Amino acid sequence: MVEDNVNVAESRAVHKWLRKFDLKTMGPAIALIILCIIGYSLNTAFLSDGNITNLLTRSAFIGIIAVGATFVITAGGIDLSVGSMAAVISGLMIMIMNNALETFGTGITTVLIGCGCSIILGVGAGWVNGFLTTKGKIEAFIVTLGTMGIYRSLVTYFADGGTLSLDFDLRDTYGPIYYGSFLGLPIPVWVFIAVSILGWILLNRTLFGRYCTAIGSNESVAKYSAINVDRIKTYTYIIQGLCVAMATIIYVPRLGSASASTGVLWELEAIAAVIIGGTVLKGGYGRIVGTILGALILTTIGNILNFTDLISNYLNGTMQGLIIIVAVWLQRADWKKGSNK
């Protein structure tokens, strides 16, 4: 009798632990681990220091943008313009720095001016998306589809169809932002970490994050609960713009150029990262940690495909597509049976 009770208690504890260790939230982490195992078994160099560093650094761009996208999507919106926005901000930033160069020289001032402008542009572009969605009452999908086309064509226009290149003299000053390291980790990774932590706090621990979730769950309840829905939604787009600006700031020093092909499809990658991470596309539930894992998963897939010649180059897209679908399926499918609502 006593033993029985103990058993029951034990099994409950296990059960509880299993529930906590839920596939739905652990899904992305598990998917990433599986990918790493595959990568390592294909080529042990996969887990080499250099490759891990490359992988993290590359994830930084999409990751930072995806952190912003988590807010937009949690609040029930969507932003398709981020890739083009990154391109146009990169382009303008390069033009501005090349100009500033004449007055301010190749020093840090010029770089700071560039970064400042990038942030202003990001905030501005985000505000435009937010304003049109909230005050113009146009679906976010259409607004950002429109601005996506606009930004993309603007960068082509500024670059005259070609490439805008950062003056070579500036690259030495600005380069370390991408190529430099601190405590063994590249600067972009630090930026990614910082943005992630800030994003996590903002989403999970502040008024703003709570309001995003509320708006994404039910806009009208949010309104009746004294939330300024339009303002919060606009802020999510501004945060998205800020994140794009941050990503741009670490992107530009990499190759010092921007063209019409910069950031193509980043929007879909960012959204995919967010959703792979477990955030619900319809809004109301967001997970920053998941988003970060999602971004890592996407980069890792590309990296692994570069590490093997087992698969025809042409089929890269097929593998990527399959892995994305499977990764999300792992989380969404009904694992526990029985809840027959």
Added chain:
Amino acid sequence: MVEDNVNVAESRAVHKWLRKFDLKTMGPAIALIILCIIGYSLNTAFLSDGNITNLLTRSAFIGIIAVGATFVITAGGIDLSVGSMAAVISGLMIMIMNNALETFGTGITTVLIGCGCSIILGVGAGWVNGFLTTKGKIEAFIVTLGTMGIYRSLVTYFADGGTLSLDFDLRDTYGPIYYGSFLGLPIPVWVFIAVSILGWILLNRTLFGRYCTAIGSNESVAKYSAINVDRIKTYTYIIQGLCVAMATIIYVPRLGSASASTGVLWELEAIAAVIIGGTVLKGGYGRIVGTILGALILTTIGNILNFTDLISNYLNGTMQGLIIIVAVWLQRADWKKGSNK
């Protein structure tokens, strides 16, 4: 006193008429008319027979696909894979016809085999999307983002990175499907008209259409009304696949080839057409007539931009983006003031 009453009645009638003649539903038509006026004022050749025919024929592809997309979106889904699907179906269709050629000659049989296969492939691809969304419980956005990548890379693979091209001997048999006319209208336009009418009837006059609306409006209500939600949703993707197959059938004779760049961004164009037409992206309300107007609007924008060199070519995207946003804003903005609910 009597006069007063008459006035009241009259003003009511006017009011009712005004309500019927609502900007929200007339929006797309008005936008199209404005565009036509702009086009004509830029160049009178815009309204020439030849140009109108070109315009209609071109709208047919996107239009037919968008009719399918109207169902998917009305039922609360989304399909990002249509462009890639069109590419892979074109490619396979060409391969199949080139093979059939050896056995069946250059006659109509080969073409029919090709068209048949196209339809089977379309239905199959649609079913895959539907199955993964409903049974796999994965967001439509992710499923179709995945299949988008998969189909796109498959066509690259089949074409070995190059272009698949239809045997030239077949083009004479198959060509008239695109280049031929009937009663003065090109065949693609007839197909477009037929698909539109069928689509309209299906959406507005049949059980199926009503179920799509119900599911998009509230899935759980639909479920509790004994509607087989999964099946209906799967059907919408199959219809989408069918529409893509139809579009492909008239697309292939136009250019006689398929490559990795076939149908790029068609998905966004189709979705834009649907939403410009007044269908609600979140589902529950669909308008086939609007979709058709939406497709015409998009094609007309491109056509007008080809007509003038007032605007730098690079800024085409800017104009398109602006016009799309304005067209939707015209419909969505609150024209009647007051309800700030």
Added chain:
Amino acid sequence: AEKIKIGVSYPTPTHAWAAGMNWHAEQAEIRLEALYPDIDLILVNSSNPSDQASAIEDLVSVNKIDALVILPIESEPLTQPVANVKKSGVLITVVDRGLSRTGIEDIYVAGNNPELGIISAKYMMSRLSSGDNIVILRGIPTTIDNERFDAFMAEIEGSGINVLDQKHANWNRDDGFEVMQDFLSRFPDIDAVWAQDDDIAIGVVAALKQAGRDGDGMFVVGGAGMKETIKGIIDGNTLVPIDVLYPPSMIATAMDVTVAAFKSNGPVAGRYILGATLITQENAASFYFPDSPF
């Protein structure tokens, strides 16, 4: 009198080479229209084959052109539309990518993709010996890329040079950077890189420098003739010591020839193939256009 209208259709520039072409086309338009007041050149660019087909339809139905200069985005899909234009009595000049049926164009002006591969391979063989390792970064999967790649592979066949792997870098700097980073992680010993294109080469060089593997006689071969690359060659850059020309100015050449078809008395129809010249420090200066965006 009615002007002679010549439509010029080419891809929307999304990368530097195309932008260079666009620049040369615009320069030629200004030059030719100033030279012949009765010539009207209409430049249109399109972003995909289907748009390009629409655009040339519009040139015929709306602008009523007398001649068409076209750089097809892809050969196959544009063959039929161009043939239709031809049927309406328009003079056709095809640039760069040939149509997939012969006899449609009156004039053909082109670079030479297989030759680009061959010249690159020959240079590789002149610098490397049997047992040396190279990696290849290819362009966007297209016929052009296939032609260059296949010719390159055929040429080095039997030379003993190992091709460690080849991946698509889509004529894009970012992809070039990332693919090269991964090649460097995978292969400890790489002697040379065929990047096929100057944009990719920029990414490759950045990756090499980042990994500190840009010494030891390692070299990168790009292609097309970007002005920065040529400047580097003039300055004696050892990492990218040469370039293989694929001149973006060919569109201007085609426009010149087409105008000449209306203006000169002699026959101008025919084929003009512009070779894939090897640009070295000696001849680099003559391929350097500092004003061009490319």
Added chain:
Amino acid sequence: MSVAEKTDAYILAAERVSKSFGEVAVLFSVSFELRKGEVHALIGENGAGKSTLMKILSGLHTATSGTIKLDGEEIVLPPYGQSESLGIVLIHQELNLAEQMTVEENIFLGREDTSKGFLNRKTMIAKVQEYLDILGLDISPNDRIRDLSIAQKQMVEIVKAMSRDARVLIMDEPTAVLTEAETELFFKQVERLKQSGVAIIFSSHKLSEVKKIADRVTIMRDGQWIATKKTEDLTLDAMAQLMVGRELSKLYPPKNEVDVDAEIVLEVKNLNADSIDNISFKLKKGEILGFSGLVGSGRTAVFEAICGLLRIESGEVYLNGKPSQFTSVAQARDAGLVYLTKDRKENGLLLTQKMQPNLTLLALPKFVKNMTIDKRAEKIAMARGVRRFDIRARDPNVIVGDMSGGNQQKLLLAKIMESNPKIVIIDEPTRGIDVGTKQQIYNFIAALAADGMSVVVISSEMPEIIGICHRVAVMYRGKITGVLNGTEINESEIVRYAAGLREIQQNG
């Protein structure tokens, strides 16, 4: 066989049915029997398991153990409303309509009238019109559901259920949002259906209705069956006592008179907005002011306008003598004025979230410490809310959409009160709340007023208005037709004003 012969036969029965959601058990071995042609009421406290039992009886839930018998034979009911084909129809407690669709489309959803695959829209519209006429509903079959008031929506649900050829009609609190007049019309239909042999299960917290219409009553408590009795054997008090498990004192607390010189905290002058016309009234400190009227008379609109949810066209609002035109709910909240919505599903609660974020949502700025949300304070508030409003959720991590209707309402009350308002406007305060808790809520409202807060109660339940309000304003078609005081507050007076039969000119 005639109806009379078989009246004793059970058409639908549940035998020792239990149900748990995950680890949470909510029904314990409940048995229930329904006879042909009877109206069987199901009563019990909030969370007693009424809705759950009804869902099991209609196949929407499957029981964890126990059996269901239809016509005496054991059966596994098909899921998702497919048991309609067996003649079992359910009206949910939560409205279950597709908002963007029309009345006609909703009523026929899932069993459209078609010929050769095409919809017979004209026939369906005509049929719907017929039903609407029978129920005296002033809406068109082509109206979209989202444009209807919540009561109208409920009537649509009822039409929907009645239009199906049901043998068993199960209705979960169908009258919760209806006024007495509407309930009257509805009961006529119930009577008619009963005569034609339909068996009806219905639940309600309005015990007088139960008494009036039911043949038998089953009482549940905490997921357990307590008793099944003939209605004539039960008094209202007996019902309440069986439900709550203890004797209930008087439902309404004694009214403390408001101080005659009490300051005026809210004054509205000539307010005009969409669907309201020249509204003026005053609210004193410590006063409970009732707003009565028919559905759609504009009561809600008045207060949505005052709270910044509806644009004011003209007129003035004074809060403590200061002109206050709020353009956002936040401004109103900060000024101590809050509004509790009657539509908890659409405007009140985030159904996909847990209780705690819902509770603190309105007052969230109060919980911010060091720029972040103080989770401990939130937890304390949650415990306080649960205690104060007796919110009973067996699983504290339940998502709000899975809570029982009454407990959702309590949570909503707790949410509003978290912001420590000085003036509370409560729209339909006891919608779907059991008698025991009702009493608590009335006491609570009285206590608020006694503490110097002012309360506006908008209610369609006449006894409630009469029982707790110091003064009652009655509205008719967007206007206040009268304000009643003291002994004037009685049913016949209110009805007269509410029907627009009488109107007194107000003087400020």
